[in-house]
Amino acid sequence: MSDYKINTKCVQSGYTPGNGEPRQIPIVQSTTFRYETSEAMGRLFDLEESGYFYTRLQNPTNDMVAAKIADLEGGTAGMLTSSGQAANFFALFNICEAGSHIVASSSIYGGTFNLISTTMKKMGIDATFVSPDCTEDELNSAFQDNTRALFGETIANPALTVLDIEKFARAAHAHGVPLIVDNTFPTPVNCRPIEWGADIVTHSTTKYMDGHGAGVGGAIVDSGKFDWMKYADKFPGLTTPDESYHGITYAEKFGKEGAFITKCTSQLMRDLGSIQSPQNAFILNLGLESLHVRMARHVENGQAVAEFLNGHDKVEYVSYPGLPTDKYYDIAKKYLPQGGCGVVSFNIKGGRSAAEAFMKKLKLAAIETHVADARTCCLNPATSTHRQMSDEQLEEAGIPAGLIRISCGLEDKEDLIADLKQALD
Numbered sequence: 001m002s003d004y005k006i007n008t009k010c011v012q013s014g015y016t017p018g019n020g021e022p023r024q025i026p027i028v029q030s031t032t033f034r035y036e037t038s039e040a041m042g043r044l045f046d047l048e049e050s051g052y053f054y055t056r057l058q059n060p061t062n063d064m065v066a067a068k069i070a071d072l073e074g075g076t077a078g079m080l081t082s083s084g085q086a087a088n089f090f091a092l093f094n095i096c097e098a099g100s101h102i103v104a105s106s107s108i109y110g111g112t113f114n115l116i117s118t119t120m121k122k123m124g125i126d127a128t129f130v131s132p133d134c135t136e137d138e139l140n141s142a143f144q145d146n147t148r149a150l151f152g153e154t155i156a157n158p159a160l161t162v163l164d165i166e167k168f169a170r171a172a173h174a175h176g177v178p179l180i181v182d183n184t185f186p187t188p189v190n191c192r193p194i195e196w197g198a199d200i201v202t203h204s205t206t207k208y209m210d211g212h213g214a215g216v217g218g219a220i221v222d223s224g225k226f227d228w229m230k231y232a233d234k235f236p237g238l239t240t241p242d243e244s245y246h247g248i249t250y251a252e253k254f255g256k257e258g259a260f261i262t263k264c265t266s267q268l269m270r271d272l273g274s275i276q277s278p279q280n281a282f283i284l285n286l287g288l289e290s291l292h293v294r295m296a297r298h299v300e301n302g303q304a305v306a307e308f309l310n311g312h313d314k315v316e317y318v319s320y321p322g323l324p325t326d327k328y329y330d331i332a333k334k335y336l337p338q339g340g341c342g343v344v345s346f347n348i349k350g351g352r353s354a355a356e357a358f359m360k361k362l363k364l365a366a367i368e369t370h371v372a373d374a375r376t377c378c379l380n381p382a383t384s385t386h387r388q389m390s391d392e393q394l395e396e397a398g399i400p401a402g403l404i405r406i407s408c409g410l411e412d413k414e415d416l417i418a419d420l421k422q423a424l425d
């Protein structure tokens with residue numbers, strides 16, 4: 001599918017039925033697969049042939065959808081995981097172990113920050129967090145001899161900072177490690193990090209890719225560009241024999257194009273599970289079929305809402321990379337020429353109590369801890385996800401008490417603006 005435009009890939013990639021076969025992706029609702037001989041199955045276990053034996057590792061429905069996402073991102077291989085959290089953990093843990101170190105942007109999803117700063121730390125994997133706006137010198141000085149990956153988000157959730165992917169890729173490659181980019185918010189429709197130098201791309205497919213608030217899931221895509229063998233001493237898991245897999249050396253047997261995903265599937269999925277259910281993969285693919293159409297509307301609504309709020313006298317400031325007044329406007333023009341996403345954040349004058357009163361008055365926008373689905377929703381961190389923090393602590397964390405994150409859905413923008421206007425009034 002790689003010659004088609006992204007719009008065509010959203011609809012067509014990943015599955016082409018043969019004569020008389022189902023038009024829609026079949027849901028292979030089976031835990032296991034039958035073989036005529038033990039030898040035939042043995043060849044799968046030896047990774048001599050590709051095929052299916054147990055859905056904890058791989059399932060045909062998942063693989064069709066993963067192939068579509070890999071094609072959308074311009075990668076060589078992909079896999080689905082049970083959640084975005086699992087995708088980011090697997091992508092990092094596939095090349096890190098106790099004693100390793102990660103450099104990560106400090107402006108990332110809270111769940112990923114906790115994963116790296118707390119849970120992976122307990123596994124003996126250290127991390128240094130850097131501002132996405134740091135200079136190249138500051139970025140380079142965060143690396144250590146044991147650094148194994150650089151991590152960032154194209155558009156950070158919820159801060160809406162935009163990553164300078166080329167700057168991050170240069171630093172990663174200067175230190176012989178891959179750049180992993182979580183591309184959840186823009187989706188490959190609006191940005192393809194691999195084209196800017198990223199090596200591995202991850203997703204919470206729970207957000208725009210599914211797009212209907214229907215199924216939790218994640219995905220990992222490999223660009224196939226990182227030369228593991230060149231830095232063999234850093235990545236022994238890929239470049240030396242895997243004794244738990246009959247002495248296979250992934251980077252030798254599957255090359256740059258296939259080593260990362262094959263190891264992640266045959267080792268981490270085998271040992272940790274966390275695969276997406278075939279049902280959810282099917283639902284995800286329904287979302288992907290209209291992703292290009294929906295993203296354009298999410299961006300249109302986000303831009304209109306951001307412009308409305310930006311001119312309002314009860315609003316302190318608005319963060320949205322599509323606004324010329326936004327700190328990330330220029331960098332967004334480079335990496336996100338068609339716009340970024342439908343998530344806008346703004347600080348209402350009057351702090352916590354004003355935010356609470358405003359949210360109570362909303363009729364269309366629902367209060368939810370979610371973003372990026374068809375229905376507009378909003379959240380005030382001070383009175384929900386961050387309610388244990390004082391106003392002073394919130395201010396320090398860059399989340400003032402009056403901050404409201406609004407995820408613009410697919411409704412008519414005039415109705416959305418009218419709802420915000422009456423609530424502000």
Ligand SMILES: *Cc1c(COP(=O)(O)O)cnc(C)c1O
Pocket residue numbers: 083084085086109111112153156157182184185203204205206207216217218
């Ligand atoms: C939601 C989100 C995640 C976590 O994904 P889940 O599917 O909820 O596990 C990771 N990264 C980003 C940018 C997200 O928005």
